[in-house]
Amino acid sequence: MNIASALEKVLGGTTPLAFSACDGSSAGHPDPVGRIIIRDRRALNYMVTAPGELGLARAYVSGYLDLEGDLHDTMVLLARDTVGGLTWAERLEVLRSFGVGVLRPVQPPPEEVRPGLWWGLRHSLDRDSRVISHHYDVSNTFYEWILGPTMAYTCAVYPTSEATLEEAQIEKVDLVCRKLGLQPGQRLLDVGCGWGTMVRHAAAEYGVNVLGVTLSRQQAEWGQKLIADQGLSDRAEIRHADYRSVTESEFDAISSIGLTEHIGLANLPAYASFLASKLKARGRLLNHCITRPDVTGDGVRSKGFINRYVFPDGELEGVGTIISALQNAGLEVRHEENLREHYARTCAAWAANLDAHWTEAVAEVGEGKARVWRLYLTGSRLGFEQRRIELHQVLAVKTEDGQAAMPLRPDFRRRVAAG
Numbered sequence: 001m002n003i004a005s006a007l008e009k010v011l012g013g014t015t016p017l018a019f020s021a022c023d024g025s026s027a028g029h030p031d032p033v034g035r036i037i038i039r040d041r042r043a044l045n046y047m048v049t050a051p052g053e054l055g056l057a058r059a060y061v062s063g064y065l066d067l068e069g070d071l072h073d074t075m076v077l078l079a080r081d082t083v084g085g086l087t088w089a090e091r092l093e094v095l096r097s098f099g100v101g102v103l104r105p106v107q108p109p110p111e112e113v114r115p116g117l118w119w120g121l122r123h124s125l126d127r128d129s130r131v132i133s134h135h136y137d138v139s140n141t142f143y144e145w146i147l148g149p150t151m152a153y154t155c156a157v158y159p160t161s162e163a164t165l166e167e168a169q170i171e172k173v174d175l176v177c178r179k180l181g182l183q184p185g186q187r188l189l190d191v192g193c194g195w196g197t198m199v200r201h202a203a204a205e206y207g208v209n210v211l212g213v214t215l216s217r218q219q220a221e222w223g224q225k226l227i228a229d230q231g232l233s234d235r236a237e238i239r240h241a242d243y244r245s246v247t248e249s250e251f252d253a254i255s256s257i258g259l260t261e262h263i264g265l266a267n268l269p270a271y272a273s274f275l276a277s278k279l280k281a282r283g284r285l286l287n288h289c290i291t292r293p294d295v296t297g298d299g300v301r302s303k304g305f306i307n308r309y310v311f312p313d314g315e316l317e318g319v320g321t322i323i324s325a326l327q328n329a330g331l332e333v334r335h336e337e338n339l340r341e342h343y344a345r346t347c348a349a350w351a352a353n354l355d356a357h358w359t360e361a362v363a364e365v366g367e368g369k370a371r372v373w374r375l376y377l378t379g380s381r382l383g384f385e386q387r388r389i390e391l392h393q394v395l396a397v398k399t400e401d402g403q404a405a406m407p408l409r410p411d412f413r414r415r416v417a418a419g
Helices: 005-014 043-049 053-062 071-076 087-096 123-137 140-147 166-180 197-206 215-228 265-278 304-308 319-328 340-355 357-367 367-385
Strands: 017-021 024-030 036-039 065-069 187-191 209-214 236-238 252-259 278-289 332-338 390-397
Touching: 005 017, 005 024, 005 036, 005 087, 005 304, 036 071, 036 140, 043 053, 043 065, 053 304, 053 367, 065 071, 071 123, 071 340, 071 367, 140 215, 140 340, 140 357, 166 252, 166 278, 166 340, 166 390, 187 197, 197 209, 197 236, 197 252, 197 319, 209 215, 215 236, 252 265, 265 278, 265 319, 278 319, 304 367, 319 332, 319 390, 340 357, 340 390, 357 367
Parallel strands: 017 036, 187 209, 187 252, 209 236, 252 278
Antiparallel strands: 017 024, 036 065, 278 390, 332 390
């Protein structure tokens, strides 16, 4: 059996995929959705020694395996339960066709973070700082190409199906402002503020005084410069710091947009208690983060693609776990919603931006890193579409004597100016 035919048996089956390999062989569907190309036999070593998503990711990131056609549609087919469902006799037949050399481990691509590289206690101040720098201190230019003008690296909220990514990102931060009930002169703390999209919007559009904190030095420097350029320095600041180092308190509101994924289950109670302690009476907290679709397990996938190539030490919890932590910290949960479909659209838009700037992106960060991002964005889109991950916003308030200062019914629609 040649390589292409063996791949068809393992990955294709009855799926509309085609296969080509470096031994000159071809196989698969005559009218395929996509084509998998083995450019180097070391791709087979990756796939055999690390079966599943990690082996395929290593082969793709290294360039030993390529995908022609729509990457998303191809990954939908590869995610089917029937893929890889071979009997032991069929597996042995495939291994014999590949040759015993495929059982030899091959060094992973340099873009992979090896287990144990991050020394120190998981989610300690020092280790978190290095992990965040690994992901975010890549290139602001690279992120601008992917994220677009808003530089918002979290789920957008599409007000209509025709809305652009930029419109949806502005809608997202404005929705957070509306849920927090921001008023001129109030004080807002934005933890994990990124490049400061929320900071600048709240200061400019709602007249609040905002402190944003991020562990990425490049993000802080970029965001602080834009604050100055927009004339917001009198009421907005982005600080290069861990949220746990914030000494100020008595904030009217706190926004946490995309930070909880980096907290970890063990630290979730301390996280919720710390933020609650920073709120004044009747102050509001909005927690926006990616979640698991259940509350079982600890949320850690240390051996998968995301943890090794994208977010080292990342952990996803179920929304019930997050709500419990907020309640245990003395906060009252007043509103919750799942924006899963919105994040699928956001990832699709980011992936399209990357493809539109592919040549420049490869020149900026290298082909391996660009391939990591193409796989990451498309895989994340698929995860949200198939409900393997979700995105939840949870609004909570610090009551005083039972008083929450909330409206009788929530209404977070944009207000239309009179006249």
